[in-house]
Amino acid sequence: xxxxxxxxxxxxxxxxxxxxxxxxxxxxxxxxxxxxxxxxxxxxxxxxxxxxxxxxxxxxxxxxxxxxxxxxxxxxxxxxxxxxxxxxxxxxxxxxxxxxxxxxxxxxxxxxxxxxxxxxxxxxxxxxxxxxxxxxxxxxxxxxxxxxxxxxxxxxxxxxxxxxxxxxxxxxxxxxxxxxxxxxxxxxxxxxxxxxxxxxxxxxxxxxxxxxxxxxxxxxxxxxxxxxxxxxxxxxxxxxxxxxxxxxxxxxxxxxxxxxxxxxxxxxxxxxxxx
Numbered sequence: 001x002x003x004x005x006x007x008x009x010x011x012x013x014x015x016x017x018x019x020x021x022x023x024x025x026x027x028x029x030x031x032x033x034x035x036x037x038x039x040x041x042x043x044x045x046x047x048x049x050x051x052x053x054x055x056x057x058x059x060x061x062x063x064x065x066x067x068x069x070x071x072x073x074x075x076x077x078x079x080x081x082x083x084x085x086x087x088x089x090x091x092x093x094x095x096x097x098x099x100x101x102x103x104x105x106x107x108x109x110x111x112x113x114x115x116x117x118x119x120x121x122x123x124x125x126x127x128x129x130x131x132x133x134x135x136x137x138x139x140x141x142x143x144x145x146x147x148x149x150x151x152x153x154x155x156x157x158x159x160x161x162x163x164x165x166x167x168x169x170x171x172x173x174x175x176x177x178x179x180x181x182x183x184x185x186x187x188x189x190x191x192x193x194x195x196x197x198x199x200x201x202x203x204x205x206x207x208x209x210x211x212x213x214x215x216x217x218x219x220x221x222x223x224x225x226x227x228x229x230x231x232x233x234x235x236x237x238x239x240x241x242x243x244x245x246x247x248x249x250x251x252x253x254x255x256x257x258x259x260x261x262x263x264x265x266x267x268x269x270x271x272x273x274x275x
Contacts, residue, residue: 005089008064012091018039026047033056036094036098040091043087050084054080062094066087066088067088104154105127106179108120122267123148126148132155132156138158140202142190142204143162144205146183149183150181162186192217197218202225203223203224203235205225215238220274240272244274248269251266252267
């Protein structure tokens with residue numbers, strides 16, 4: 001297997017390409033493929049080229065499959081239907097290089113937005129409770145400018161941004177591109193049946209239908225931002241009804257100006273955790 005991995009590294013043109021073993025779980029391997037530009041997956045029973053190809057639907061990727069000593073380059077959808085004999089490893093490649101950033105809670109003006117972007121102070125807290133990292137998938141629901149989703153991707157998570165406004169979807173794509181990360185954008189209302197299951201969900205506005213739908217997918221964490229007081233209790237109750245332990249905090253970040261502090265409207269962050 002070591003020689004094969006080196007052969008795939010050479011095919012990728014990157015000696016530092018990440019290697020993951022699907023025997024440790026298909027979902028973490030898939031989420032690395034969704035988040036990184038080059039990943040070698042050591043396949044396992046039930047986690048071969050077909051399963052990897054199916055899990056990459058919606059992401060622009062190319063697969064190089066090592067099967068009985070031959071390397072075959074295929075589109076993920078073709079990997080699903082092709083008959084494989086004894087595959088050993090799959091190299092997953094994106095068209096572009098994605099960057100994983102060390103910084104987080106970027107300045108507000110780092111994101112193009114139609115309205116005021118969720119402030120860096122609130123984003124810092126949201127990211128802390130979402131806990132994005134390599135190997136997990138995060139949904140950014142009612143994503144707006146996609147600032148939270150982009151930050152999650154910069155921290156190594158795979159991200160699906162769901163936003164029904166087509167203009168905002170263009171902004172999400174532009175913001176992801178500007179920060180060198182890959183975010184899958186769904187220009188639609190939230191349809192939980194059409195998306196891969198997440199480990200964490202962020203709901204960018206306290207809309208009750210989206211909170212209920214997000215809670216129903218049984219992610220380990222669901223984080224909701226409520227800007228209106230009348231959204232707080234219904235969102236909390238929806239999370240509790242889905243079996244989550246719910247906590248919350250209200251944040252007010254007033255920034256220092258030359259003449260004093262700028263007043264800021266309070267924002268409530270609720271988060272549900274499943275043990």
